[in-house]
Amino acid sequence: MKRYRQSAILDLVSREAICSQDALGRQLRARGFHATQATISRDIKELQLVKRASDGAYERPGTSEGGRGLADAALRRAILEYLRRVDLVQQLLVLRTDPGQAQPLALAIDRAELPEVVGTVAGDDTILVITRHARAGREVTRLFEGWAMDDRAHPRQAF
Amino acid sequence: MKRYRQSAILDLVSREAICSQDALGRQLRARGFHATQATISRDIKELQLVKRASDGAYERPGTSEGGRGLADAALRRAILEYLRRVDLVQQLLVLRTDPGQAQPLALAIDRAELPEVVGTVAGDDTILVITRHARAGREVTRLFEGWAMDDRAHPRQAF
DNA sequence: GGTAACGTTTCATAAATATTCAAACAGACG
DNA sequence: CGTCTGTTTGAATATTTATGAAACGTTACC
Numbered sequence: 001m002k003r004y005r006q007s008a009i010l011d012l013v014s015r016e017a018i019c020s021q022d023a024l025g026r027q028l029r030a031r032g033f034h035a036t037q038a039t040i041s042r043d044i045k046e047l048q049l050v051k052r053a054s055d056g057a058y059e060r061p062g063t064s065e066g067g068r069g070l071a072d073a074a075l076r077r078a079i080l081e082y083l084r085r086v087d088l089v090q091q092l093l094v095l096r097t098d099p100g101q102a103q104p105l106a107l108a109i110d111r112a113e114l115p116e117v118v119g120t121v122a123g124d125d126t127i128l129v130i131t132r133h134a135r136a137g138r139e140v141t142r143l144f145e146g147w148a149m150d151d152r153a154h155p156r157q158a159f
Numbered sequence: 160m161k162r163y164r165q166s167a168i169l170d171l172v173s174r175e176a177i178c179s180q181d182a183l184g185r186q187l188r189a190r191g192f193h194a195t196q197a198t199i200s201r202d203i204k205e206l207q208l209v210k211r212a213s214d215g216a217y218e219r220p221g222t223s224e225g226g227r228g229l230a231d232a233a234l235r236r237a238i239l240e241y242l243r244r245v246d247l248v249q250q251l252l253v254l255r256t257d258p259g260q261a262q263p264l265a266l267a268i269d270r271a272e273l274p275e276v277v278g279t280v281a282g283d284d285t286i287l288v289i290t291r292h293a294r295a296g297r298e299v300t301r302l303f304e305g306w307a308m309d310d311r312a313h314p315r316q317a318f
Numbered sequence: 319g320g321t322a323a324c325g326t327t328t329c330a331t332a333a334a335t336a337t338t339c340a341a342a343c344a345g346a347c348g
Numbered sequence: 349c350g351t352c353t354g355t356t357t358g359a360a361t362a363t364t365t366a367t368g369a370a371a372c373g374t375t376a377c378c
Binding site: 049 | 162204211213280285286
């Protein structure tokens with residue numbers, strides 16, 4: 001019984017957004033399975049499902065987009081907020097922040113997962129960003145500097 | 160305030176398994192943020208975090224891979240355990256680990272005293288390994304990747 | 319047959335999370 | 349300055365989820 005029910009659960013959550021175990025229970029009943037909320041709670045744990053906070057729906061891990069655009073926006077904000085100076089040495093980008101701010105900025109860079117960026121190493125006020133090659137480094141430098149400039153300049157200005 | 164708190168939340172959940180909003184609240188308090196469970200609930204929704212049913216921990220989507228800290232061991236053992244990704248750029252090797260695991264892995268690499276390796280710099284989840292030249296870099300890359308592959312072949316299940 | 323061992327389910331309840339609503343706060347504008 | 353307007357927050361509360369304990373069903377064994 002359990003097997004069938006659990007595979008029905010997987011099927012259901014992949015088809016539509018189901019936001020509570022009660023809702024899941026009702027759907028299951030419609031398919032001929034009768035199970036209480038307690039049972040469903042255990043099924044969900046065994047299936048290693050995940051509950052999205054944004055809308056409360058259950059899903060299998062890795063199924064979701066991950067909010068690419070959001071991470072980008074966050075990076076932009078972080079750069080505006082934290083970045084003080086940029087230096088490029090070949091494919092290595094050295095970023096300076098105010099003391100203690102390197103970690104959050106590096107985190108934002110990591111999360112954005114820019115294709116040119118291989119990785120970052122952050123200390124207290126310095127971040128080393130490794131890009132694939134010097135050209136990629138120049139691109140990222142230009143990108144970051146542009147965003148940092150937005151702060152100082154006025155938003156209306158055409159570039 | 161919200162901005163800072165939310166980025167602290169992302170940082171916290173990426174570092175360790177936090178299974179309840181109360182726990183998150185306590186961690187935040189330790190970092191100087193005071194927020195009630197209600198506020199944290201909203202933050203989590205805005206950050207689009209996800210709660211794993213298997214252990215109840217929060218994570219950002221796509222990060223599915225259980226991270227935990229274990230005792231130190233030989234380099235091979237450490238690589239199996241910690242290494243997630245390898246990138247080679249000329250003579251520079253960029254290793255990625257799960258959050259917070261870079262230090263132990265870098266330590267293991269240092270201790271192994273590989274002849275091709277000049278030195279390492281480790282951040283939170285990234286290690287920069289400097290080898291003598293590109294050829295040495297390729298060799299080390301191949302070595303590490305081979306060991307990391309062993310992991311994929313015999314994956315450890317969480318729980 | 320009896321009964322021990324095990325896995326599964328339910329019930330009752332504890333724990334965790336989301337939401338409602340009102341108050342505090344922050345800018346923009348007169 | 350005060351008054352809008354919109355955002356953020358906490359307290360109280362409603363909703364949702366997890367769990368301990370008992371009960372059920374099955375299998376295996378004597």
